[in-house]
Each structure stands twice: as structure tokens, then as C-alpha cells.
Amino acid sequence: LINVKLLKCTENPERLLEFAYLLCRNLEEDGEIDQKIHLDRENELIARIESIWRNKHFSCFEEASATILASKLSRICTHQLVRHRLFSYKQLSMRSVEAPELQFIVPPTIKAHSKALEDYSWLAEQSHEVYRRLRSYGIPPEDARFCSLDGIETQIAITGNFRTWLHFFNMRFKSPPSQWEIAELAQKCHGLLLEYAPNVFDFKYQPLWEYV
Numbered sequence: 722l723i724n725v726k727l728l729k730c731t732e733n734p735e736r737l738l739e740f741a742y743l744l745c746r747n748l749e750e751d752g753e754i755d756q757k758i759h760l761d762r763e764n765e766l767i768a769r770i771e772s773i774w775r776n777k778h779f780s781c782f783e784e785a786s787a788t789i790l791a792s793k794l795s796r797i798c799t800h801q802l803v804r805h806r807l808f809s810y811k812q813l814s815m816r817s818v819e820a821p822e823l824q825f826i827v828p829p830t831i832k833a834h835s836k837a838l839e840d841y842s843w844l845a846e847q848s849h850e851v852y853r854r855l856r857s858y859g860i861p862p863e864d865a866r867f868c869s870l871d872g873i874e875t876q877i878a879i880t881g882n883f884r885t886w887l888h889f890f891n892m893r894f895k896s897p898p899s900q901w902e903i904a905e906l907a908q909k910c911h912g913l914l915l916e917y918a919p920n921v922f923d924f925k926y927q928p929l930w931e932y933v
């Protein structure tokens with residue numbers, strides 16, 4: 722199972738989004754911005770975030786951002802993830818970690834099939850064994866890793882603004898059509914961000930996500 726951890730998030734993200742929205746409407750002139758962001762007016766805040774949604778003023782969502790560390794996921798999953806170009810990434814280097822120190826991710830369909838599990842486990846162990854042999858011949862990790870399977874575990878830090886996260890959830894949340902592992906990643910990241918910005922990541926706005 723994928724582990725996710727929130728490393729960093731904009732402080733009071735929804736307040737900042739509300740500020741961005743109000744700024745665009747030039748409400749600063751009559752001092753309204755100060756009131757809106759400094760007073761605890763929860764209903765006002767929700768109404769403003771709703772206005773961002775309804776008016777499709779999605780660039781406001783770029784003002785807040787979050788970094789999530791994901792681990793115990795495969796390089797197959799991260800290969801799909803890094804196609805999302807607007808995130809920034811830091812991923813475990815296979816040049817600095819010896820592959821046999823890492824586990825292989827086992828897909829549920831393989832786990833549920835004893836023969837398939839046996840074959841996959843055998844191949845995984847063989848790949849580690851060949852890796853060790855290559856290393857004993859003096860082959861560096863950057864070349865020895867060529868014999869590792871794509872299913873090997875990795876860890877990756879993902880940084881993006883809320884608009885980018887919304888787009889990622891929009892594309893990857895549901896399986897099918899998304900592959901099960903990246904869907905699990907999307908669902909877990911969504912769970913973390915929902916706590917910090919419920920009015921941004923709430924499913925009630927999901928019909929509008931397709932435009933984000």
C-alpha cells in the first residue's frame with residue numbers, strides 16, 4: 722500500500738485563495754480585503770471559494786501549493802505520474818541506492834493468484850540476484866539497475882499548486898480508466914489535501930473539475 726505524507730502546504734490556503742479572488746475584484750479600495758482575510762467569517766470564505774468555482778476563475782487556485790511525499794509505490798506508477806509536467810519532483814535515485822535494498826510492489830491480481838505470485842516473486846529475486854552479481858564484477862549501480870524490474874519500489878516528493886493537484890485528481894482518481902496504482906496515489910493525496918482545503922477539494926465541485 723502506498724504511503725503518503727504531507728511535507729508542506731501553504732498556510733491557511735483557502736484564505737489566500739479568497740484574497741486572490743477579492744484582489745481581482747479590487748475590493749481592496751474600501752478595505753474589504755482586510756476584513757475578509759483577518760476576520761473569521763467562515764461563510765464568507767465558503768461563498769468566495771464557490772465564486773471562484775462558479776466563475777471558472779481557476780488561476781486563483783495557483784496561489785496555494787502543497788508538497789506530498791509518496792513511498793511504497795512502483796516506478797511503473799511514478800513513470801505515469803511524471804507525465805504531469807506542471808508538478809515538480811524529487812525521486813529516489815537508483816544510482817545511489819542498491820536495488821536489492823528495495824522491495825517489489827505486488828499488484829493485487831498477482832497477489833490473489835498463487836501461481837502468478839510464485840512466478841513474479843521468482844523473477845524479482847532473480848533480478849536482485851543478477852544485480853548483485855553485476856555489482857560483484859565491478860559494474861556501477863547506474864548500469865546494474867538495468868536488470869531491475871519496473872515494479873521495484875521507489876519514493877517521490879510531488880510539489881504542485883492546487884490547480885495542478887485538481888487536474889491530477891481529475892485525470893487519475895478513478896480506476897478504470899486509470900491504472901489502479903496511480904488511482905490509489907491520487908485518492909490518498911486527495912485525502913490529505915481535503916483536510917487542508919475542503920472547499921477546494923470537495924467532491925461537490927467535481928463536475929467543474931473537467932475545466933480546471
Ligand SMILES: Cc1cc2nc3c(=O)[nH]c(=O)nc-3n(C[C@H](O)[C@H](O)[C@H](O)COP(=O)(O)OP(=O)(O)OC[C@H]3O[C@@H](n4cnc5c(N)ncnc54)[C@H](O)[C@@H]3O)c2cc1C
Pocket residue numbers: 804805806807808888892893898899900
Ligand atoms: C487513463 C489514461 C491513459 C493514458 N494512456 C496513455 C498512453 O497510452 N500513452 C501515453 O503516452 N500517455 C498516456 N496517458 C498520459 C496522458 O496522455 C498525459 O500525458 C498525462 O495524463 C498528463 O496529462 P496532462 O498533459 O493533461 O497533464 P499536465 O502535464 O499536468 O498538464 C496540465 C495541463 O496543462 C496544459 N499543458 C501542459 N503542457 C502543455 C503543453 N506543452 N502544451 C499545451 N498545453 C499544455 C494542458 O492543458 C494540460 O492538460 C494516459 C493518461 C490517462 C489518465
